[in-house]
Amino acid sequence: MRVATAGGESGLSPERIGSVRAGRPAAFVAQLRRTPVAFAFAFVVLSTALATGAARGLEVQGALGWGRSTLQTPSAWWAAATSLTVPDSAVDAILSIALALTVLPIAERLLGSARTLVSMAVAGVTALVVGAAVQSILTGLPEVSEIATRETVLDPAIAISGAVLAASALASALWRRRIRVVAFAVLGMFALYAGDVDSWFRLIGALCGLGIGMLFARRAPHRPWHRSSTRETRSLIAAIVAVTAAGPIAALISGGGRGPLSMAAMSFAQFDQHLVDRCNADYTRLCDHQAALLVTRGAGPAILAVVPLVLLLLTAWGLRSGRRAAWMLGVVVNAAIAGLAVLSIAFGGVVFVDPDNGAAFEWGLWAVSSIGVPAGVLALLIITRRRFAVAAPRRAVRAMLGIVSAAFVACVLVFFLVESLFPKAFRVRPTAMDLLDEAVRRFVPPAFLQGVGELPYPHMGAGLAVYQWIGVAFWAVVIVAMLHVYRATRHPDDVEPHSATVYRSLLRRGAGTLSFLGTWPGNAHWISADLEASVAYRVVNGVALAVADPLCTSARAARTLREFADFAYGRGWTPVFYSIHEDYLPDLHAMGWHTVSVGEETVMRLGDLELTGSQWQKVRQPLNRAEREGMTAHWTRWQDLSASMAAQIVEISEQWVADRGLPEMGFTIGGVDELNDPDVVLLLAVDAQGRLQAVTSWMPWWERGAVTGWTLDFMRRREDAPNGVMEFLIAKAALLMKARGAAALSLSGAPLAGRPRPVPEGPAEVPTLARFLGWLATAMEPVYGFASLFRFKSKFHPEYRTLYLAYADPVTLPAVGSAVMRAYLPDASPREYLAAMRSIFAGAAGAQAEGRRR
Structure with a gap:
């Protein structure tokens, strides 16, 4: 039976799993010894957070002069050290410790402890000096906030950023690009949109780390890019689109942000506070619109305001896999955002805080962030449109359009019905045409409606709730429908x-x-x-x-x-x-690419096979006993079976599945349907009364047009069949195939059961995937008996040929694992999956109990 096996690269037998569990404390100590700088830095940050009160949420910024400031107002001589080790808030402490325990150990493994420490120190101090110099240069410029030029810096992530980017130079080609793209995308986003001083210092530290890494790698061999240019382009463009979406969200969360591109956030705010303030002194036609937004504000309208940004994040997700639907969505959303900015100028919706001092500079930043960025992304998408040619099936597109259309109609009807039933929610009673017009407007983010007039709006009750949330509900349906289209592929x-x-x-x-x-x-x-x-x-x-x-x-x-x-x-x-x-x-x-062992194929060489000697006694005895009892082996094909014999095969198979109470597996495990192939042969064990006791199927393999061997696939026996019937069939198959000139016979393998290997002395590092496969092997053994099947095949003294899973990207392993499970259980219902999971976890608990008893 050709099935997947999983021994893992570390040879995970039950004994091996037990040793891994017992060695977890020792493994932690080993990890601590391999990455002492990362653990020490996390401890230092935790200590300083507790000592300064940052861990308790106290304000630490500038306390005792610890933070590095401008060169014009130099700090104490030890401020360079404290700026890189003292967090300024509880959130900063948590994030810094998390980074120190996750990404910094990866950097330390690549660089080594000494070079990691050097990278952190050099990149951190350089970032402080360069950043302070820039602050001093910007001091006095009217366009730059005085707060930004004098703010001190306390951020341990600066040193971590430098070390991670330095380590990227020594990473593999895949991870080198990924580390740099993701790091600079995130750091650049916070610097350009949120704009706090710490964000800029982190970006400077990362740039310094990049230069340090190039020095470390100057003698290393060149590592070429392995992935295709198409996939590379998709990833980069997806990252750019994601940054343009997440940046304004970060600016909104940080109170508007102070970065050069932070003014883009004003297009996605629930209402414009500056315009509301101006309306108190000078009424314009936009004031009614802003007043309505202010009165009806809430969580629903706030979510609706950022829908364009959420759609851009959805676009980035689809662009990464080359989806044409994502490309079209990105084009529409960016065109709409750029068009909104142009219309805001036309309708007078652009308001600057300080028109007399630096207004031209402020207007330039607004134009770049609100018009230039989406226009640039739109141009980029158009130029690279051929990279995104993965089209969804027409049926999936039709289904999406149908769902979205039905959701739109349903939401409009619900809005119209509720607002009609609760007219007292309005101070000015709306007409039927007003409600219909307002129903359509509820699906549009408020910033897109500036200058378009304002209709009556509800102030309380169910009318206000529907007014606030009906648009959010519609866009939630749109997002789910788009995700379904992303997953749809042609058959x-x-x-x-x-x-x-x-x-x-x-x-x-x-x-x-x-x-x-x-x-x-x-x-x-x-x-x-x-x-x-x-x-x-x-x-x-x-x-x-x-x-x-x-x-x-x-x-x-x-x-x-x-x-x-x-x-x-x-x-x-x-x-x-x-x-x-x-x-x-x-x-x-x-x-x-990366590879991991997923099992061992068992192959019998037939050239000198005789079944003699003591090593073959466990096979020879069942063979001789079965022949004495009148058991015979019949070599045939499904097409040549009698109706009675075919019915018996189906009966045996159904009984085998029913005994387990779980779905029958597929993919690389054949069932009855796979027997009906003219190239597949069957070997049947029939007793003296003519009753079928067991059945095996054998798949051929060729060389230059001639069959040179056979592979065991389907293997079933009656519940009450005599012991040794399978040994009888396989031994007969081997002797018969040898007589017909076959060179070898493959017994295939057993799922999630691997060849035992010696357990190394002391704790050993086991890959995460291998540990999971080992746990799964132990857990599923009581359910399917894969390890028992594998041990059964070892009676035939086969050669072992390792089978591998090969993948390009470790990040895709969760999706790969899910796909493999779905492939093996393609027709399982949710109830059957739940039954399988219960059985697996029950098996795992039983295996743990058995291990404790031993």
Whole structure:
């Protein structure tokens, strides 16, 4: 039975799992020894937060002159150290400690403890000096706030930023780009929009760290980018769009912000306080609109005001996977934001605080942030439009449009009905036309309606609640519908309609022991342009799971792997190679991919097989006993079975599934449906009375058109079948296949059960994924008995061939794990999933109890 196995790279047997659990305190000590700077820095920040009162929420800014200020007002000589170790608030303390315990250990592993400490010190002190110099230069400029030029700095994240960016120079190509893009996107966002002095100092520290890292890596070998330019472009553009969305939100949260782009936030505020203040002295036609926003303010209108920004974050999510729908959404939203800014000028909705002193500078910042940024993003999207060609199926688009249209109509009707039933909520009784007009306006963020007039609005009760929340409810439906479109992909059968025939022809040219799995229903087939290579795969939740080894010559292996990855990326899928052999690992590692062991395939060599000697006694005895009792083995195909024999196979299989009370697994585990293939042979165990006792199925593999071996797949026996019937069938299969000239026979593997390996002395670091697979192996053993099946196959003294899971991006592992589970249980209902989870956790509890008894 070809199934996934999971031993993990660390050889996770039950004994190994027990040693890992017992060694957790020792593992923590080992982690502490590997990253002493990170733990020490976290301890220093915690100590200073407790000592200064920051941990209790007390104001620390400037206390005792600890914070570094401008060069014109120098601080004490020790301020450089305290500025980098003392947080100025409880929030700053929590975030700094969290960064010190998460990202700083990663940097320390890359740099080493000594270079980490140097990077933190040099980048931190340089940031303080450069930042203080800039503050001094800006002092006195009318366009710059005096608070900003004299504010002191207390922020441990400055030193952490420098160390992380320095470490990025020594990271792998994938993580080097990711660290830099994410770090500068986040740091730049806070600097440009929130604009507090600490944000600018952190950005300066990161730039210093980048230079330090380049010095550290000047002798390191060049690491080329491994990912395709298309995917690279998508990630960068998605990050840019996300920053333009999250930046104004950060400015709003920080009270409006002081960064050069913070004025963009005024377009997404619930109301314009400056305009409200001006209306007290000078009435304009915008005053009615602002007064209505002020009176009807609340959580609902506040959320509605930032809907454009939420839609931009949704756009960034889809752009990352090349979605055409996300590109269209981004174009519409950015065009609307830029258009709003232009209309604000036309309707006189732009108000500056200080028109007599620095108004031109303020107007320039407003124009750049409110018009230039969305216009620039819009131009960028248009220029790179060909990078976002992943279209959703038409049925998914039609479903989304139908849902959104129905939601719009329903919300309008609810608004009209409620406001009509509660007319006393209005001070001025609205007409039916007023309500209809206002119902449509409830879906538009308030800033987009400046200068468009104002209709009667409710002041209390259900009318006010519906007035505030009906638009939010509609946009929530829109967002959920868009996420559904993002996840929708064309059915694999629609991608390459004639690929199954080509795959079968390449299979006969030469294939691996597991490649026949690619012929099963549910798999699609990528075919190379020259028809010389193919990969079987299935798409689950946006993950393209390639099944077994690709069909290609060894000389073409690297090219085939890259071409399939590009094919998947081009459609917005995450490519993964599942149950691939070690022959392909060098090419995968050259691509920058990661691999983890997911099991061991068991292969019997048939050349000198005799079943003699003491080592074969556990197989020879059941074979001889079964033959004495009149058991016979029948080599046949499904098409040649009698109706009675086929019915017995179905009966045995159904009983096997029913005994477990859980869904039957699929993907790489065949069922009755996979038996009906002309290339698959069956070996049946029939007793002296002609009753079927057990059945096995065998999938062929070819070399130059000739069958050279067989792989065990389907394996079932009656509940009351005599002991040893499976040993009888496999032994008979081996002897029969040897007589027919087969070179080898694969017994496949058992899910989540791996070959035992020696346990190393002392605590050992076990990868997170391997630890999870080991826990799952222990937990599911009482349910499916995978480890028992694997031990059964070891009776036949097979060779072990490691199977691997290969993936490009560690961040995608949660999605990959979910896709693998869905692939194995594609038809399970929520109730069946719940039953499976209960059984798994019950098995885990039982395994822990058994371990304690031992």
